[in-house]
Amino acid sequence: MSGDSSQGTGYVEKVREEMQSYVNTILSDNEKLRQVLVVLQTDKLRLTEELRAAREQAAAHQAQEEQLHHRLREIGAESESFRSQFAELEAHSANLANLYVASYQLNGTLDRQAVLAAIQEIIVNLIGSEKFGVFECDGPRGELRMVVSLSGAPAETVASYPAVAAVLAGGETWIASPDATEPADAVACVPLKLDGRITGLIVIHRLLAHKAALDALDHELFSLLGTHAATALYCTALHERAPAREVPS
Amino acid sequence: MTKKKILLVDDSATILMMEKMVLAKFPVDLVTASDGEDAVTKAVAERPDLILMDVVMPKMNGFEACRRLREIESTRLTPIIMVTTRGEMENVEAGFGSGCTDYVTKPINAAELLAKVRNYLGEPAAKR
Numbered sequence: 001m002s003g004d005s006s007q008g009t010g011y012v013e014k015v016r017e018e019m020q021s022y023v024n025t026i027l028s029d030n031e032k033l034r035q036v037l038v039v040l041q042t043d044k045l046r047l048t049e050e051l052r053a054a055r056e057q058a059a060a061h062q063a064q065e066e067q068l069h070h071r072l073r074e075i076g077a078e079s080e081s082f083r084s085q086f087a088e089l090e091a092h093s094a095n096l097a098n099l100y101v102a103s104y105q106l107n108g109t110l111d112r113q114a115v116l117a118a119i120q121e122i123i124v125n126l127i128g129s130e131k132f133g134v135f136e137c138d139g140p141r142g143e144l145r146m147v148v149s150l151s152g153a154p155a156e157t158v159a160s161y162p163a164v165a166a167v168l169a170g171g172e173t174w175i176a177s178p179d180a181t182e183p184a185d186a187v188a189c190v191p192l193k194l195d196g197r198i199t200g201l202i203v204i205h206r207l208l209a210h211k212a213a214l215d216a217l218d219h220e221l222f223s224l225l226g227t228h229a230a231t232a233l234y235c236t237a238l239h240e241r242a243p244a245r246e247v248p249s
Numbered sequence: 250m251t252k253k254k255i256l257l258v259d260d261s262a263t264i265l266m267m268e269k270m271v272l273a274k275f276p277v278d279l280v281t282a283s284d285g286e287d288a289v290t291k292a293v294a295e296r297p298d299l300i301l302m303d304v305v306m307p308k309m310n311g312f313e314a315c316r317r318l319r320e321i322e323s324t325r326l327t328p329i330i331m332v333t334t335r336g337e338m339e340n341v342e343a344g345f346g347s348g349c350t351d352y353v354t355k356p357i358n359a360a361e362l363l364a365k366v367r368n369y370l371g372e373p374a375a376k377r
């Protein structure tokens with residue numbers, strides 16, 4: 001019996017030791033798992049923080065990208081505006097060049113034929129007419145006398161035009177209406193005026209075929225011709241009447 | 250850097266002056282001739298990079314001057330822009346037949362002329 005008892009005690013002891021060993025192993029594993037858990041929780045916190053930072057950065061980049069797109073659109077609009085302004089300035093500069101050239105040609109000489117040639121060149125080359133006449137008012141009744149013509153109608157015919165009568169009566173430039181259904185005798189009729197008195201007329205019958213209509217620059221040129229051509233012709237007449245006088249240098 | 254050169258050919262002082270003013274913004278040398286013969290002589294002597302040529306001129310018209318320039322080695326490839334009126338435009342085919350490169354119509358439209366000159370000479374540097 002005592003032999004059985006000692007065998008039984010040994011077995012229990014062995015089982016207890018094994019149990020203790022098993023518990024120790026489990027405790028050890030548990031400790032390891034707790035440490036892993038701590039590491040994982042730390043990693044999670046770090047990654048969460050990194051994700052938040054990355055999201056913030058992405059949002060900032062997106063905002064910056066939107067700002068850049070907005071600025072790009074603004075620069076595009078500014079560029080378009082500058083391009084448009086540049087084109088306007090270029091056109092304005094060209095118009096001024098036209099007016100300067102016309103004025104220079106008219107006032108650069110005291111020779112009557114040169115002034116008449118300048119008027120003709122301005123009408124042909126700057127306005128673009130292929131059929132016109134330039135007339136001066138002569139005599140006590142101010143009859144029209146043709147002084148320059150390019151396929152233009154004679155003075156007697158021109159004098160019968162209603163537009164010419166209107167210009168002689170009112171002293172204002174007449175331009176044919178672009179909406180006119182009937183073909184007019186003239187496209188434009190410009191009075192040459194000196195001190196408010198009409199000294200002559202320019203009658204433009206037809207523009208060059210590729211020139212569809214008169215534009216703003218043509219109106220400016222008419223205005224310039226109306227005064228400068230009259231003055232230039234008057235100066236040549238004065239100069240002819242005083243041939244002995246020298247032109248001051 | 251050598252400045253480019255444009256030869257302006259026209260018997261009209263008005264047109265020459267107008268062309269000079271429109272082209273003043275280009276940093277180029279401008280040379281003028283008043284008829285076709287003068288144009289051929291000056292083109293050979295001056296070797297311009299571009300020629301603006303009127304059609305109707307005394308002594309030798311623009312088409313004939315253009316033909317002559319195409320027969321001369323030094324001016325064979327020089328771009329020539331004919332400056333024509335509508336009546337002359339009917340002869341544009343003849344113009345191209347004589348060797349011209351391009352054309353503009355009178356009255357000169359400054360924007361059109363500048364665009365064509367830029368096309369053949371390139372965009373000018375800003376003039377100081």
